[in-house]
Amino acid sequence: MVMAFDWQVLWNQVLALALNLQIWFIRQVLRRPAPPLFTTSAERAKLQADSEDRCVCIEILGPGGVDQLRASLDSWAVCGYNLMRDFGSQRLTSPPKPLRPDLAVVRNKAFSINYADVCIRWGLYESALRFVGWPIVPGFDLAGEVELAGEDSGLVAGDRVFGCSFFGSYATRVVVPRTQLLEMPEGLGFEAAAALPCVFATALHAVHLAGAWPNELLASGRDALVHSAAGGVGDMLCQILRICGLRVIGVVGQPSKVKSCKADVVIDKSSDDWVLRLLELPDLQLTGSQAKAQVKAAQQHAPNGYRAVFDANGVATLKMSYELLGKNGRLVVYGFHSNLPKCDGGLGMLSPWNWLRMAVDLARTPHFDPMDLTLDTKAVLGFNLSFFADETETCGKYFAQMSEWLDAGKITVPPVQTFSLSAARDAHNVLTSGRSVGKLVVERLYGLSNPQGNHGEDVKELYYYLDATPTHSYMKMMYKYPQAEYPYDELRRVNFDRKKDPQLLEYELLDTGILDDNKYFDVVVEYAQADLDDTLVQVTAWNRGATEAELALLPQAWFRNTWSWKESPSKPKPTMTYVPEKQRIELTRSRHA
Ligand SMILES: NC(=O)c1ccc[n+]([C@@H]2O[C@H](COP(=O)([O-])OP(=O)(O)OC[C@H]3O[C@@H](n4cnc5c(N)ncnc54)[C@H](OP(=O)(O)O)[C@@H]3O)[C@@H](O)[C@H]2O)c1
Incomplete structure (x- = not known):
């Protein structure tokens, strides 16, 4: 038997090699600095001005390093490759009218990073080269809320769904065929849901x-x-x-x-x-x-x-x-x-x-x-x-099995490490380090959604990552917590009002005046791993204001409720105890509780 040689594959790889070497030359030899993931503030302001109802997507401009990942605000939504025939491109510039009955538009709250995304970025992923080309919005898994539902989809706006988009999920609004979506089971968070479909x-x-x-x-x-x-x-x-x-x-x-x-x-x-x-x-x-x-x-x-x-x-x-x-x-x-x-x-x-x-x-x-x-x-x-995107029946069977085992508690979500949207490049680096465990998920923080904000979605919390060892055996972050009531309504209302004037920039937490006169706490959280099974957490809160203020620190820990399962009634519940002589709270859990 004579095997036909696929010249297209060879050509794609030669092209990937040439483009990779070009960008390597620019960064390493010419020492041109890599641009940031998000564009400069001036460009951003311009983008924000006309970004009403747009989605933020992370695209890969061409083969190369993490510097090829860039945020873009110029689409209304993004789709996988199996919808590109209908829409003519991976990026939609306006809402499809009418929406095909079997589709749903998902406001994406979390997506996961797969090793395939890195291969796409290096230009080594054949299906991405063949079906999409450059630039590409990568990403398989998504989890979020339905924003628009096709009439045959059986979904309504607000339904919580997760699934697989076959590229395109690195975006905050994704158009997906109903067959590639599942309704989220009760109790499953977006980040956990986004960790499942592709690996499963x-x-x-x-x-x-x-x-x-x-x-x-x-x-x-x-x-x-x-x-x-x-x-x-x-x-x-x-x-x-x-x-x-x-x-x-x-x-x-x-x-x-x-x-x-x-x-x-x-x-x-x-x-x-x-x-x-x-x-x-x-x-x-x-x-x-x-x-x-x-x-x-x-x-x-x-x-x-x-x-x-x-x-x-x-x-x-x-x-x-x-x-x-x-x-x-x-x-x-x-x-x-x-x-x-x-x-x-x-x-x-x-x-x-x-x-x-x-x-x-x-x-x-x-x-x-x-x-x-x-x-x-x-x-x-x-x-x-x-x-597999066109093999809808096969995918449907796999997702049905996932749903059944998930509901029955037979499978659990792999350990998840979360990143913010602006740390998408870091997430790629962690995956290629070979040290990662379980899934890496990029999650949107609490903030305003596109229709609520005057320039698209925006996180309104103030936090900073201060330190971490490469193994994450030690990590430190700081959160600025206002002493007055958090101005959720004000942030939403003022940003919404500013939509009327495209010249106006976004209204931030600092603009509300709530942090004036240093009336806030700096809450510093540190994690240190004493042993594989022993993680120490220290929360230090500093009152930066001139007067005394009260702060309630509530230690919280999340466990899957396996102690109520019939098969293992003897497993005790995890316990949290304050140990006055050590001045600390100790958390004990039974094995695999
Ligand atoms: N065919 C498909 O449809 C399909 C779909 C999804 C994923 N995949 C493939 O499945 C594999 C796992 O994907 P994943 O997303 O779940 O990643 P992952 O397993 O979470 O992470 C990659 C792991 O691979 C090992 N590894 C070995 N050599 C490595 C290298 N040079 N760079 C980075 N990691 C290396 C490391 O584990 P150890 O050191 O513990 O070995 C590392 O933790 C990948 O090869 C991916 O391309 C294939």
Whole structure:
């Protein structure tokens, strides 16, 4: 069989390489500074003046580092690629009239960051290049409130929904087909909801390909190996595989990820070079007693081989993953992140050296021979969710399953780390550092929505991030809390009134005069991790005013109410106790309460 060579793919990659190198040259060699995510105040004021009812979207201008992420206010709404045929572009400049009956317009409150978004930014994501091009508003997951509902959508304005947009969710107003949305269950917040759809659909499709859902297909073995098991998709794979009755062996890259990994057995590959050495399979020519012991330990979990291995690593582990499969085992490949560099901080650009290494890794990435697959009786399967937008029936089934398991409490939302809209670049950097656990979600803070404000949405709270270690073992922030009643109504009313005159700027908390004469508290919150299970929180409030003022500090903690579940009635409720001799409040929770 002669395989047709896809010149389009090659051309896209050559173009991505050229554009990446161009921006790398501009920033690194010519040392031109990167512009901020939001435009300068003058441009912003102009944009704000005519931004009534516009949406704020974060777009990627072209291939490159995080400097290619820019905020834009020039659209009314954004859509995924499967609606671009109808609207002619990803960005709509005005409300569609009439709105197609099967669509909904969602005021997006939170969206998540997926590794795919970073690949899009580097120009390496084929579906983004093919279906959208540059500039692109990336993003898969969204959670928010329905603003306009098509007449066949079964939704009404104000309904809380979450779902998948197949690009476009980095925007505060998104047009989405009803089939890609779900109504939010009671008690689920926007940030948690935005963490779910993409990782769930990816994980469930992978498990489906492995033959473990919806029906049991494979007879032999019940062990599954999941790489990067504490990441977004990895977390969900562990949960789904366990629901499907498999025993999950999860591999994580750092000791700090072990605790949060939901696998039955967790292997920390950073503790040794066992993965690298396993690449020398099938000979297993290992040197060093520790390495041998690690390999043995890994193989002990599945002496007859794994029934399924889920691998998004690429070159680093693919060969090993194949070798570890038992008879009839299935290797499900859904990403190649070890072929790509880890970028921690900075602009996160691909340098010429990175490209060279990527080319070498691409050449080293194993190819699987159909003859070998037949003789070994193993299967290798791959997929990419971003090509699924037209498979509405499949997506519908996956979302229905997500809803059912969520309602039944069978799956939980992966750990979520939240970022503000203006920290979207930081969120990208955290994901490419390789240190992240669970999902990264960008959330809108409390403020005015587009129709309420005179220049689009705007956060009206005053807070500052003051310090943090790279591991977040220590963090410090400050919040300015007025001593008089918070002027919510005034902020809303004055900003709304200013819509009449486009020359007027936004009305901020400082403009209300509520902080005059320093009549406010500086509330400083610090987090310090004493141990993996022990987080210390210190809240210090400074009265900056001249007179005494009262401040009530209410310690709060959120837990999922698992203690009321029938299956585990013995699990005690978490407790919060004031310990006078230590002058502190202690919070105790039972394991996994
Ligand atoms: N095919 C699809 O449809 C589809 C859909 C969604 C996601 N994906 C793929 O699934 C993988 C996981 O995506 P995610 O969004 O859930 O990310 P994630 O797992 O939350 O984060 C990435 C993790 O990958 C590991 N890693 C290994 N090499 C890395 C590198 N060079 N740079 C950064 N991380 C590296 C790190 O974990 P450890 O060190 O613990 O291994 C890191 O925490 C990605 O490869 C993504 O492209 C595929």
